[in-house]
Amino acid sequence: MADSVVFGPGFWGPIIATASMLLIAGAGYLLILASRRISPRRPTSEKLTTYACGEDVSPSQTRPDAEFFFSPIRRVFRPFYRYIGAKHTGELSLYVWWVLIGALVLVVLTAHGLGVL
Amino acid sequence: MIPHAPILAVFLPLLAAFVLPLVSLLERRYKIPLAKEWVSAIFVIAEVMVVFSVFPDAKSSVVAYQLGGWAPPLGIVLAIDALSALAALIIVTVGALVFIYSFIYMRRESGVEHYYALLFLLLGGCVGVVFTGDIFNFYVFFEIMSIASYALVAFRRHLWGIEAAIKYLIVGSLGTSFILLGIVFLYGRFGTLTMANIMELMGQVAARDLVIPLTCFLVGIGIKVAMVPFHFWLPDAYQGAPSPVSAFFSGATATVGVYAIARIVYVLFGAASVGSLLVVLGLITMVVGALMALVQRDLKRLLAYSGISQMGYVLVGLGLGTALGIQGALFHIFNNAVYKTLLFMLVGAVIWRVGTSRMDELGGLWKNMPITAFMFLLGSLAIAGIPPLNGFASKWMIYLAGIEYGGWGYVVTAIALIVSALTLAYFLKALSSVFLGQRPSHLANVKEPPAAMLLPAMVLAVLCVVFGVLPQLGVDLVEPAQRAISDLNGYIVGVMGG
Numbered sequence: 001m002a003d004s005v006v007f008g009p010g011f012w013g014p015i016i017a018t019a020s021m022l023l024i025a026g027a028g029y030l031l032i033l034a035s036r037r038i039s040p041r042r043p044t045s046e047k048l049t050t051y052a053c054g055e056d057v058s059p060s061q062t063r064p065d066a067e068f069f070f071s072p073i074r075r076v077f078r079p080f081y082r083y084i085g086a087k088h089t090g091e092l093s094l095y096v097w098w099v100l101i102g103a104l105v106l107v108v109l110t111a112h113g114l115g116v117l
Numbered sequence: 118m119i120p121h122a123p124i125l126a127v128f129l130p131l132l133a134a135f136v137l138p139l140v141s142l143l144e145r146r147y148k149i150p151l152a153k154e155w156v157s158a159i160f161v162i163a164e165v166m167v168v169f170s171v172f173p174d175a176k177s178s179v180v181a182y183q184l185g186g187w188a189p190p191l192g193i194v195l196a197i198d199a200l201s202a203l204a205a206l207i208i209v210t211v212g213a214l215v216f217i218y219s220f221i222y223m224r225r226e227s228g229v230e231h232y233y234a235l236l237f238l239l240l241g242g243c244v245g246v247v248f249t250g251d252i253f254n255f256y257v258f259f260e261i262m263s264i265a266s267y268a269l270v271a272f273r274r275h276l277w278g279i280e281a282a283i284k285y286l287i288v289g290s291l292g293t294s295f296i297l298l299g300i301v302f303l304y305g306r307f308g309t310l311t312m313a314n315i316m317e318l319m320g321q322v323a324a325r326d327l328v329i330p331l332t333c334f335l336v337g338i339g340i341k342v343a344m345v346p347f348h349f350w351l352p353d354a355y356q357g358a359p360s361p362v363s364a365f366f367s368g369a370t371a372t373v374g375v376y377a378i379a380r381i382v383y384v385l386f387g388a389a390s391v392g393s394l395l396v397v398l399g400l401i402t403m404v405v406g407a408l409m410a411l412v413q414r415d416l417k418r419l420l421a422y423s424g425i426s427q428m429g430y431v432l433v434g435l436g437l438g439t440a441l442g443i444q445g446a447l448f449h450i451f452n453n454a455v456y457k458t459l460l461f462m463l464v465g466a467v468i469w470r471v472g473t474s475r476m477d478e479l480g481g482l483w484k485n486m487p488i489t490a491f492m493f494l495l496g497s498l499a500i501a502g503i504p505p506l507n508g509f510a511s512k513w514m515i516y517l518a519g520i521e522y523g524g525w526g527y528v529v530t531a532i533a534l535i536v537s538a539l540t541l542a543y544f545l546k547a548l549s550s551v552f553l554g555q556r557p558s559h560l561a562n563v564k565e566p567p568a569a570m571l572l573p574a575m576v577l578a579v580l581c582v583v584f585g586v587l588p589q590l591g592v593d594l595v596e597p598a599q600r601a602i603s604d605l606n607g608y609i610v611g612v613m614g615g
Contacts, residue, residue, distance in 0.1 A: 002521060003440045004596060005514050007588040018505035018586050050555075062555055066414040066476040069546040073411060073539070080408055088349065088409060092284050095349040099291055102346040103336045106394075110332045113391035114324040 119170040123182035123195040123248055126167045126205065127258075130241030133160035134234045141230030154220045157233050161209075161216045164240070168202075168209045175202035176597040179611025181250065189250070189612060190311040196250025196612045199597035200384075203447065204247040204376040207454045211368035212240045214573035218462055219361040221570045222469060226359070232272055238265035239365065243373045250612050252300050252385070253310045255377075259296060259341075262373065263289045266366065270358040281350075281357030288350040292340030299333030306330075312385055313612035316605060319387060331388060334381045342374030343425045344432065345402040352409075355421035356474075360465025363417060367424045368458035375431050375450045379443075383435075383602050395436030400532055403429025407539040411546075416464045416474040419547055420457070423500065426536060427453045433529060434515045437522055443602055445514030447595035452507040452584065456499040459577035463493045466566040466574070467551060476547065481556025485563040488571060490552040492578045497544035499581040502537045507581050510588030512537060 007014050050057045068074065074081060087094065111117045119125065137153055144152035174180050175197045182195040197205075216236065223229050242262025249255050267289065271282030304310060306326060307318045319327075336347065343351040355363045382388050382395070406426025413419040431453070434446025466489050467482065468474050483490040499506035502513075512533065519530035565571065584591045601608070 002517075004444060004592060005441060005517060007510065007592065014505060014510075014586055014588055021505060063477065063480060063550075066546065066550050067412050069550070070411055070542055073542065077408055081412070084405065085409060085412065088352075090284075090353065092287060095284060095288050096291065098346040098349060099288060099336070099340065102339070103295070103332065106335055106339075107328065107332045109394045109397075110335065110391055111325075111328045113394045114328055114331070114388065115390065116325045116328055 118174045118180070119167055121182075122167045122171045123180060123197055124184065126164065126171065126209075127195070127241060127245045127248055129160055129164050129167065130237040130244065133157065134237035134241065136160075137230050137234045137237065151220075153230050153233055157216055157237075158220075160237065161213045164244075165209050165213050168205045168244070171197055172202045172206055175199055179601075179608055181612045188614075190309045190314040193254060194250040194311060194313075194612055195248045196313065196608070197248055198608055198611065199601040200376065200379060200447075201247045203451070203595060203598040204372050205244055207372045207451055208240070208243045208247065208369040211365060211372075211454050211458050212236075212243075214458065214462075214576060215361045215365045215368075218364070218465070218570055218573045221567050222361050222465055223359065226273070228272075232269070232359075235265045235269050235272070236362075236365070238262075239269065240369075243369050246373050247376050250312050251310050252303060252312050252315065255312075256293070256296055256300055259377075260293055262370065263293055263341075266354075266370065269362045270354045272359060272362070273357075275357070277353075278357035281353035285350045285354040288340060288347075292337040292347070294337075295333045295340075296337035299330045299337065302330035302333065311612070312380075313609045316385060316387065316609050317613065319385075327386060327388070331382070331386050331391070334386075335378075335391075338374055338377045338381065339398075342371060342378065342428050342432075343402075344398055344428065345405045345425070348402070348406070348425050351425060352418045352421040355424070355461075356415060356417045360417070360461055360468055363420070364458045364461035364465065367420070367461055368454035371424065371428060371457075372450055372454055375428070375435070375446070378432070379435060379447075379602055383438075384605060384608060387605055389438050392436040392438040395432050396529060397436075399429045399432030399434075399436055400529065401429070402426070402432060403536045404532065407536045407543070410543045411539060413543075414476055416467070416476055416479075416547060416551065417461075419476075419543060420460055420464060423540065423543065424453075424457055426540065427457070427500065429536070430512065430515055430533060433533065434518060437515075437518045437526065437529070439518050439521060440599060440603070441514055441521060442518035443599045444592060444595050445511055445518050447598050448514060448588075448591045449508075449511035451591060451595065452499070452511045452581075455577050455580045455584070456496045456508060459492065459574055459581065460496040460500070462570070462574040462577070463489050463496065466570055469566055469570070470563050471560060476550035478557070479551045479560070480554045481552070482560065482563060483552040484556065485560065486552070486565050488565055489574075490548075492571075492574055493552065494548060495578050495581055497541075497548055499585065501541035501544055503541065505582075505585045507584035507588070507591065510585060510591060514592075 140153050140156045176199050180197040184193045242258050245258030267286045271279045307315050340347040406422045410419050410422035431446045434442045499508040502508045516530045519526040
């Protein structure tokens with residue numbers, strides 16, 4: 001087992017890595033600038049308008065819902081949200097129950113950890 | 118070290134808490150502008166100087182300060198090793214920055230003198246917990262810290278703040294009762310309250326006699342660090358409290374909780390064998406926190422759940438029990454204090470200007486608040502563990518510790534990596550919802566907060582970068598604390614004498 005970790009020196013030391021990342025980010029930004037020069041933006045009023053089904057949509061209506069922002073991840077973890085997420089109700093009695101249940105489970109696990117069980 | 122620094126570090130904030138209401142009376146009577154702010158600043162600066170003066174001595178040996186000249190185990194002793202010193206350093210640094218931030222943030226509130234008094238009580242309680250070498254005093258300071266916390270959550274007397282404070286009070290009191298019960302068991306068994314003396318006698322006791330006291334401590338401290346399933350109080354409390362208080366909780370109080378786990382489980386009980394239990398609880402805490410953060414509509418609740426998730430990393434690192442794992446955990450709690458305090462300050466800045474933290478009502482604020490937005494981006498990337506920021510360095514150490522452990526350590530590292538990706542996901546959501554996208558028309562005139570509010574956040578943002586680009590600074594900072602956790606004999610000799 002290692003006593004500690006040594007960050008750098010060496011080729012992948014943090015300063016070299018940071019400089020490389022900044023360099024790559026800078027190069028990426030230059031590419032964007034170059035692409036704008038080759039293909040300049042030509043905004044029109046129609047392009048700048050948000051619309052759906054032929055109707056103009058106001059900025060406040062174009063916002064994604066914060067709760068469902070990552071709905072695919074929600075679907076993947078559906079059992080979690082159904083059985084555990086739903087327990088976060090804000091009810092104090094439920095909080096206290098969880099503390100007591102957690103304490104009982106911890107007694108067993110601690111006993112196991114200390115080699116008693 | 119400044120003479121009598123250990124007792125001064127505990128006494129100064131408590132003194133400030135009692136002096137401030139008097140200063141406020143004088144301020145009103147003699148029309149002295151900003152008197153309580155100046156007095157608070159003086160006390161905070163003095164506290165920082167005192168704690169920083171202890172650090173060099175405590176790094177290499179245990180600083181034992183006997184109260185009234187009474188030697189332990191008869192007398193009460195303040196015992197400061199590298200672990201205590203590191204925790205105190207984090208607490209007072211976060212505390213000082215939160216005070217500076219509060220001078221502007223709280224000026225719209227009434228009864229601010231009570232706010233500062235409570236904040237000093239909280240600070241004194243935190244420093245007391247990490248400095249004391251007496252287990253009953255540990256409980257007393259823990260209670261001071263907790264009671265001040267309950268009052269601060271309810272400070273604004275909003276309905277939700279009071280509700281959150283009552284929940285926190287009941288669950289927190291349950292936690293401190295468990296701690297007291299654990300102390301009663303220990304005292305009944307060993308007949309002493311000095312931690313070093315208990316450690317000396319610990320070897321004479323059968324493991325089965327330690328199950329209940331250790332569980333009592335784990336539950337009590339588990340509530341404070343919001344370890345799943347004891348975490349329910351935290352999102353309500355963080356949301357209900359004023360933002361500077363949430364910032365202090367996430368930076369300093371969380372550090373006290375982690376300190377307590379390290380001190381009680383590893384040092385007092387010497388129970389490294391329950392490490393795998395901490396790893397399992399840490400993994401559950403990490404995953405539950407991240408998945409709950411993902412679906413929040415309120416920025417402060419999102420940050421609160423992310424705090425729970427980050428605490429999971431710390432528990433995993435501590436639980437792995439290797440030098441690398443413990444160093445990673447300690448470095449991560451330092452980093453967590455830096456970026457969580459930063460993020461809460463920035464969310465506070467948004468609330469201060471806009472009046473809400475509901476993400477569905479915000480958007481497009483990058484143009485109005487570019488400095489705040491940029492620092493929020495930095496903090497978000499840091500907490501998600503993106504290089505070259507500080508969160509990456511400590512998470513990297515925890516990943517390496519998992520791999521080095523072998524066997525199920527690989528699974529631990531894999532889960533930790535997935536949770537990091539989830540962390541990035543929900544912080545990108547927060548960034549997108551608040552600072553990017555279309556700006557609602559009523560937010561067109563929003564401005565940056567005053568410089569005095571941004572300054573403490575800037576300090577923390579700089580620390581995110583510095584400890585990311587130069588992570589060895591962080592490793593060097595936490596290494597003595599990790600050695601102190603492993604050197605039980607050194608602590609006993611340092612406190613009880615040869």
